[in-house]
Amino acid sequence: MDYQPLFARRAAKPVPALFRAGAASPQGVIPLTYGFPDPGSFPIEPLIEAATRMLRERGRDALQYGPIAGPEPFLDLLVEKLGREGIPANRDNLLVTSGGSQGIDLVTHLLVDPGDSIVVEAPTFIGALQTFRNAEAEIHEAPLDAQGLDTSALAEVLDRLAAQGRRPKFIYTIPTFQNPAGVTLAAERRRALVELTHRHGTLILEDDAYSELRFEGEALPSLYALDPEGAVIQVRTFSKILAAGLRLGYLVTPKALLPRLLQLKVDVGTSPFATHLATAFSRDARGRLDPLLAHIKALRAVYRERRDAMLSALEEYAPPEVAWTYPHGGFFTWLTLPEGLDAGALLPRATDAGVTYIPGASYFVTASGARNIRLAFSFLPPAELVEGVKRLCFVIQKAR
Numbered sequence: 031m032d033y034q035p036l037f038a039r040r041a042a043k044p045v046p047a048l049f050r051a052g053a054a055s056p057q058g059v060i061p062l063t064y065g066f067p068d069p070g071s072f073p074i075e076p077l078i079e080a081a082t083r084m085l086r087e088r089g090r091d092a093l094q095y096g097p098i099a100g101p102e103p104f105l106d107l108l109v110e111k112l113g114r115e116g117i118p119a120n121r122d123n124l125l126v127t128s129g130g131s132q133g134i135d136l137v138t139h140l141l142v143d144p145g146d147s148i149v150v151e152a153p154t155f156i157g158a159l160q161t162f163r164n165a166e167a168e169i170h171e172a173p174l175d176a177q178g179l180d181t182s183a184l185a186e187v188l189d190r191l192a193a194q195g196r197r198p199k200f201i202y203t204i205p206t207f208q209n210p211a212g213v214t215l216a217a218e219r220r221r222a223l224v225e226l227t228h229r230h231g232t233l234i235l236e237d238d239a240y241s242e243l244r245f246e247g248e249a250l251p252s253l254y255a256l257d258p259e260g261a262v263i264q265v266r267t268f269s270k271i272l273a274a275g276l277r278l279g280y281l282v283t284p285k286a287l288l289p290r291l292l293q294l295k296v297d298v299g300t301s302p303f304a305t306h307l308a309t310a311f312s313r314d315a316r317g318r319l320d321p322l323l324a325h326i327k328a329l330r331a332v333y334r335e336r337r338d339a340m341l342s343a344l345e346e347y348a349p350p351e352v353a354w355t356y357p358h359g360g361f362f363t364w365l366t367l368p369e370g371l372d373a374g375a376l377l378p379r380a381t382d383a384g385v386t387y388i389p390g391a392s393y394f395v396t397a398s399g400a401r402n403i404r405l406a407f408s409f410l411p412p413a414e415l416v417e418g419v420k421r422l423c424f425v426i427q428k429a430r
């Protein structure tokens with residue numbers, strides 16, 4: 031059967047191998063590729079206990095179809111959690127989704143027709159790029175630096191588009207502990223970004239997958255908190271703070287957008303089992319959020335130790351011309367190789383030496399990032415991170 035003529039335009043092109051998440055790495059090779067959570071930190075015993083209790087008390091809801099926006103007990107948990115973070119939201123600002131990924135997809139469905147413009151920071155999250163490509167968006171890049179998205183460069187991109195009579199549908203940004211670069215948008219730039227967005231009559235899709243995993247420094251206001259009921263839609267996830275396998279995320283959105291988002295979400299409810307389980311895990315017998323908050327606190331310690339192990343190994347083994355970002359939280363650091371080296375060309379040699387990574391070029395739309403490498407410190411224990419970095423630095427040293 032020749033399926034090709036039947037494909038929709040968006041599916042007709044094959045997906046490059048790099049975009050397939052979860053591919054296994056060869057035996058003996060240390061994968062610094064995966065932005066996966068630490069599997070040893072999954073709270074399996076507490077989840078078994080919570081699941082048993084939840085099925086006894088709420089089994090008929092958990093195993094039935096559910097409300098599309100999410101069940102009320104879970105929405106109330108989110109309202110309380112967001113309130114603690116300084117984000118004003120109530121039930122009609124919330125839409126529970128199958129991971130943050132579905133949130134990005136829904137917002138794209140809501141706003142983007144083929145050929146519409148979107149602005150992304152460069153580099154950016156591969157999954158979002160894939161979603162925007164599927165929607166046949168025209169993707170424009172604005173660079174980021176150690177302080178996050180460069181809002182002056184973004185202003186130029188927006189002015190250039192405006193001069194062509196183009197208004198982007200939204201600006202996609204990961205302001206805190208960015209994937210892949212590990213950097214965080216500075217406070218003044220957060221305000222500048224919201225101001226720019228209003229000036230150009232566009233929206234912000236704020237992807238806040240990592241802010242809860244802060245290792246040091248003060249929390250910064252989220253873009254949504256700077257402009258509630260305004261130009262910001264925030265996408266969140268439980269993947270990094272509880273279990274990616276629950277596939278649980280949510281959108282925090284201006285109320286006015288919720289009915290349209292509900293209209294587009296044709297799934298008879300994000301897993302009621304997962305939402306009721308997350309609720310049962312998160313609250314103690316007195317109804318407090320302490321179990322969830324304690325778990326997140328423990329995760330911060332796990333990932334801080336891993337970040338420190340990776341950065342110390344880089345300090346120790348990296349040749350002098352190699353640079354990397356200093357993440358205050360999250361899962362990643364972003365390496366820049368010496369002039370003349372190419373991260374893609376180096377990958378086969380690194381794999382032979384027993385380490386893999388994702389070359390920086392994958393995180394751009396334009397031909398950039400040849401000298402960059404994303405390193406994830408989330409997935410492996412500290413000793414393996416150190417060994418992986420050592421192998422990588424040896425390969426870089428030899429290639430210089």
Ligand SMILES: Cc1ncc(COP(=O)(O)O)c(C=O)c1O
Pocket residue numbers: 065128129130131132155157204209237239266267268269274277278279
């Ligand atoms: C920046 C960012 N956004 C969104 C996601 C989506 O995660 P999920 O669909 O598991 O919530 C990820 C996961 O890696 C991410 O890094």
